[in-house]
Amino acid sequence: MDGSNPHNRFACDRNLTSFDHPPAPQVGAGGRTGNAWAPTPRDVEKEKKLFAGQMKSGINFEKYASIPIETAGNNVPFPMQSFETSTVHPLIKANVILAGYSNPTPVQKHAVPIIDGGQDLMACAQTGSGKTAAFLLPILSRNFKDGPETEGPRYPGVVFPSTLILAPTRELAMQIANEAKKFTYRSFARAVVVYGGTPINMQLGDLERGCHLLIATPGRLCDLIERRRVSLSKLKYLVLDEADRMLDMGFEPQIRRIVEEEDMPRSRQTLLFSATFPREIQILAKDFLRSYVWLAVGRVGGAADDIAQTILQVSGTAKRDKLVNLIFSDKDLRMQDPKNLALTLVFVQTKRSADTLTSYLREKKIPATSIHGDRSQAEREAALASFRAGRTPVMIATDVAARGLDVPNVTHVINYDLPGSIDDYVHRIGRTGRAGNIGRATAFYSDTNFPIARALAETLRQAKQPVPDFLKNARFASTGGSGGGGGSFGFGNGGPRRNYGEPLF
Structure with missing residues (x-):
């Protein structure tokens, strides 16, 4: 309609x-006449709690019309x-x-x-x-x-x-x-x-x-x-x-x-x-x-165009210092304007890495917290609340927080450890650049990430992002990483079918 x-x-x-x-x-749309009811009166105090901290549409929101x-x-x-x-x-x-x-x-x-x-x-x-x-x-x-619903049998x-x-x-x-x-x-x-x-x-x-x-x-x-x-x-x-x-x-x-x-x-x-x-x-x-x-x-499984992606070639031993330099060079993160928060989300592969990296950042006087599967529910909720409020504007996370989690004001996502699947990479960086806002995503690439090189380069190309030379060279011999190929699109009513490995648009 x-x-x-x-x-x-x-x-x-x-x-x-x-x-x-x-x-x-x-x-109703279901075709039956609804039972009479009326909304309750407005509650201003409740509205302040329910609707506080809404993400505003970004400067690129109008670009959505061309997706x-x-x-x-x-x-x-x-x-x-x-x-x-x-x-x-x-x-x-x-x-x-x-x-x-x-x-x-x-x-x-x-x-x-x-x-x-x-x-x-x-x-x-x-x-x-x-x-x-x-x-x-x-x-x-x-x-x-x-x-x-009209009252029926109750148990x-x-x-x-x-x-x-x-x-x-x-x-x-x-x-x-x-x-x-x-x-x-x-x-x-x-x-x-x-x-x-x-x-x-x-x-x-x-x-x-x-x-x-x-x-x-x-x-x-x-x-x-x-x-x-x-x-x-x-x-x-x-x-x-x-x-x-x-x-x-x-x-x-x-x-x-x-x-x-x-x-x-x-x-x-x-x-x-x-x-x-x-x-x-x-x-x-x-x-x-x-x-x-x-x-x-948009592209199925593709990264949003509103995310500026950067891939850095960093060896395992140099990652911690590089991360610290990235954080200290982020002016918005250092300033932390309460009315315009700038949060950084850092992804690692293991729970142990999340804890050790959080401790290291705290030693460097960087307010950081972590979220992963071994933390209790109360600890995870407290970490998220502290991150959302900007009290700890850097959060180290495993993939437990990668999919679906909507934290406003994440301006930078850092893949400290790249995942083995390009789908997981896309989900991770999707925590920034939301609702038309501009986001940044930085990834640390090393030789151990070779299997994902081809798929990563293709993701950058489709999002009109620069592909570094070291990634161009690696992708020719790469298998493309897991999670990004095979199968076809099946439509519900016998519609067109596509190979999943090909771009939809």
């Missing part, structure tokens, strides 16, 4: 006052032109304004009307492209239009969420939950997040207070299902976010059990989001989705 159709518009008062008294309940888009499938709707003229529920529009969203990103322009129209979706988009809002906004909009201690969002890591699940709380503000809908690595009792208590939208890691959800505390029998919407990462982490058996062996209705709407599209994801899409729409925004 074209969001510019005047018959489908809702009035949107930028002062938000019109939403204190919403229009009569609309007929190539590819869709395939039956009855693909027109993209929406703006949030204000879209068909989403008025309360969503109000919360979008509070969240500081001015223009929809390409994935939002296309995904919102597809999801709002009830179609299954397989979406591939660059990291930092606004994928979370792309599925939250239309799902919550349809929930608001339908209104609260003590069991919740029946209408939406399930699966995410690979605790950090990503918490991030999605934080976004969901913004968009459910003043509504009847309640979002709950559950994940492993923390005592389950507090999460059980949270679930018992009500759950419309459940964000979960696969392992913890399986635990709750086994305890008969969660039923998927009333599920309407299933979202697999960072699906490629979930498969990389070995979650496929749990995902298949949740989707194929539990009481999830086959009539649900399924949305699969992935930054890359290897053969394993194609199989998952084929098994879980029905007549889906394929959406590719």
Whole structure:
């Protein structure tokens, strides 16, 4: 449906006052008349907490209009032109304004009307492209239009969420939950997040207070299902976010059990989001989705053009000194203007390296923290909070933080240790250059990184970045690294097929 159709518009008062008294309940996209409800009054203090620290659109945000888009499938709707003229529920529009969203990103322009129209979706988009809002906004909009569920049979201690969002890591699940709380503000809908690595009792208590939208890691959800505390029998919407990462982490058996062996209705709407599209994801899409729409925004698995990439040839013994020099030469990092933070994220391969490098930086009087799998959940949350606030503007991380984690104001990503997969490299540097902001990415390359040389050089070339001579020479003999080849693109309705090793656009 074209969001510019005047018959489908809702009035949107930028002062938000019109939403204190919403229009009569609309007929939801699912085709049934919603139950009457009204948003709760605004709470200014709550708004300060919910919507503080929003990332502003960068100077290159308008460049998003020229990013190539590819869709395939039956009855693909027109993209929406703006949030204000879209068909989403008025309360969503109000919360979008509070969240500081001015223009929809390409994935939002296309995904919102597809999801709002009830179609299954397989979406591939660059990291930092606004994928979370792309599925939250239309799902919550349809929930608001339908209104609260009428009371059915109740079972003590069991919740029946209408939406399930699966995410690979605790950090990503918490991030999605934080976004969901913004968009459910003043509504009847309640979002709950559950994940492993923390005592389950507090999460059980949270679930018992009500759950419309459940964000979960696969392992913890399986635990709750086994305890008969969660039923998927009333599920309407299933979202697999960072699906490629979930498969990389070995979650496929749990995902298949949740989707194929539990009481999830086959009539649900399924949305699969992935930054890359290897053969394993194609199989998952084929098994879980029905007549889906394929959406590719930019190069599949490609790095954003708003990231200035630099590859430095540095031997292992010289890495620490080079890192210190890079940090001390960063004027924005040293100044740390509280109103315009400049954060640096450094990636290493091992947990031990994260701890030893953090200690070394602290010895050099550089405020640094670390995040990796051996730190407790409380320690990881504290490290992220300190990093976000700029108290420790340098964070050393393993790949636990590489995918999906959205930390505003990361201006520089440093690959202290290059990964073995070009997909992981793209995900790592995608932590900067978000929402149209300019970002920097620096990588330390040595002879041990030879297997990734060809794929790295190609990634630089596609992003119109300079390819250093040492990388040009190495790439001719390189195999290209893992994770970047094989397979083909399979469209949901017999559309065109491509070799994954070729650029999409």
